[in-house]
Amino acid sequence: MMGARLSLHPMTDDFVPVILSAVDGLDQLGLKVEVDDVSTCLLGTEPAVFEGVRVAFGRAAARGAHVVASATFSAGCPGEPDGDICVPRAEPDTSGGQEGWSAEAYDLPDRIAAQFALYPLGRPDYMDTIYAQIQGVADAGLRVVGRHFCTHLYGPGQDVFDVLRMAFASARTAADHVVMTVTASANSPSPEESA
Amino acid sequence: MMGARLSLHPMTDDFVPVILSAVDGLDQLGLKVEVDDVSTCLLGTEPAVFEGVRVAFGRAAARGAHVVASATFSAGCPGEPDGDICVPRAEPDTSGGQEGWSAEAYDLPDRIAAQFALYPLGRPDYMDTIYAQIQGVADAGLRVVGRHFCTHLYGPGQDVFDVLRMAFASARTAADHVVMTVTASANSPSPEESA
Numbered sequence: 001m002m003g004a005r006l007s008l009h010p011m012t013d014d015f016v017p018v019i020l021s022a023v024d025g026l027d028q029l030g031l032k033v034e035v036d037d038v039s040t041c042l043l044g045t046e047p048a049v050f051e052g053v054r055v056a057f058g059r060a061a062a063r064g065a066h067v068v069a070s071a072t073f074s075a076g077c078p079g080e081p082d083g084d085i086c087v088p089r090a091e092p093d094t095s096g097g098q099e100g101w102s103a104e105a106y107d108l109p110d111r112i113a114a115q116f117a118l119y120p121l122g123r124p125d126y127m128d129t130i131y132a133q134i135q136g137v138a139d140a141g142l143r144v145v146g147r148h149f150c151t152h153l154y155g156p157g158q159d160v161f162d163v164l165r166m167a168f169a170s171a172r173t174a175a176d177h178v179v180m181t182v183t184a185s186a187n188s189p190s191p192e193e194s195a
Numbered sequence: 196m197m198g199a200r201l202s203l204h205p206m207t208d209d210f211v212p213v214i215l216s217a218v219d220g221l222d223q224l225g226l227k228v229e230v231d232d233v234s235t236c237l238l239g240t241e242p243a244v245f246e247g248v249r250v251a252f253g254r255a256a257a258r259g260a261h262v263v264a265s266a267t268f269s270a271g272c273p274g275e276p277d278g279d280i281c282v283p284r285a286e287p288d289t290s291g292g293q294e295g296w297s298a299e300a301y302d303l304p305d306r307i308a309a310q311f312a313l314y315p316l317g318r319p320d321y322m323d324t325i326y327a328q329i330q331g332v333a334d335a336g337l338r339v340v341g342r343h344f345c346t347h348l349y350g351p352g353q354d355v356f357d358v359l360r361m362a363f364a365s366a367r368t369a370a371d372h373v374v375m376t377v378t379a380s381a382n383s384p385s386p387e388e389s390a
Contacts, residue, residue: 005310005344007378009204009263016384034343037385038263038310038378041343068204068233070265070378072312074344078322115200115233117267119314119374126316127273148229148236149200149269149374179314179344181376183202183233183265189211190232 002075003043004053012065022060026052029093029102047099049073050165054105058157061109061186069184073168076177108157113192114184115150116164120175129174133167140166145193150181154192160184197270198238199248207260217255221247224288224297242294244268245360249300253352256304256381264379268363271372303352308387309379310345311359315370324369328362335361340388345376349387355379 010018023040027033031044031052042052053071060067074080095103118133120126134151138144140163142155153160164182171178205213218235222228226239226247237247248266255262269275290298313328315321329346333339335358337350348355359377366373 003343007263009206011204011206011210013208015206015261036347036388037383038308038347038380043343068202070202072344072376077344080343113233119316121314121321122319124317148198148238148275149267149272152231152233181267185233188232193231
């Protein structure tokens with residue numbers, strides 16, 4: 001079992017319907033969805049969790065306002081229940097691509113920014129894992145800026161989320177319990193910072 | 196050296212001046228401030244970093260719109276430069292309280308919600324540290340709801356930030372490198388969720 005805790009922040013007076021429509025029906029992706037007043041928790045298989053976050057962020061960004069998604073991905077936490085706690089959908093969705101994802105999971109903005117950090121827990125060699133992932137991301141062809149406490153990516157929404165997923169999966173091969181935080185931004189009025 | 200990476204999300208059409216005024220002049224608190232298009236990084240002493248986050252969140256919340264602050268606090272990261280990289284202010288500010296903080300650091304909403312998680316890195320016994328902090332927070336008198344991947348606090352803004360600071364400081368006694376993520380929400384139209 002893994003999951004993500006997601007907060008969507010549409011910077012508009014009309015933020016309520018943007019958020020509600022973004023997370024509407026995510027349980028139909030084979031996710032267990034828990035909504036509270038601060039965030040939405042998605043629990044399920046690894047592909048379904050990433051699909052759910054992509055769908056929600058893509059929907060919110062498509063409304064046009066500046067939107068930021070703040071997400072914490074977590075896998076292997078010893079304090080969480082183990083095993084499958086939700087029912088995967090019966091048939092893979094073939095409307096999207098080879099992932100078995102819905103077409104919505106690919107409907108992401110042409111350009112986004114994302115700051116992310118990986119936390120492999122419980123291992124003295126965790127910094128080696130982090131450095132390896134930073135290098136892996138640097139090799140992926142996106143614009144990458146190193147910052148205090150995070151790595152900052154710029155690129156097409158699909159590519160950025162693909163790289164984030166790859167980094168998380170790769171870190172999981174080195175540690176049982178891995179957390180990744182992501183702050184993804186679309187439609188920002190701010191120019192991309194160079195350093 | 197420690198720091199926090201802070202993103203402020205005022206859910207209003209007029210979000211730009213709310214953000215800019217919230218982080219304006221934080222360097223005068225003895226912090227090194229780095230602004231990019233996704234977040235603001237505050238580097239400095241432990242009290243100054245917490246003061247800076249409180250001041251920025253309080254200012255944004257005082258504008259009245261629903262605002263969420265997403266912050267990652269980090270101390271002891273082996274990949275970051277060590278030592279003091281900024282100049283503490285010459286004189287403690289006595290306009291606030293005994294912390295030497297400005298009065299603005301106490302100007303927080305009467306009621307906020309905050310979801311937080313602690314990540315003590317590099318130690319096999321990290322879950323013991325996390326459980327101890329969750330128990331410590333539960334004993335602090337706030338409303339506490341356990342959730343997947345985080346702990347959810349409700350209470351007066353000052354008390355919530357005091358408890359977060361205490362939990363972070365306490366975790367640092369058990370691990371050299373500690374990260375804490377916080378999603379703090381004010382002026383939300385959503386009712387407080389019970390579970």
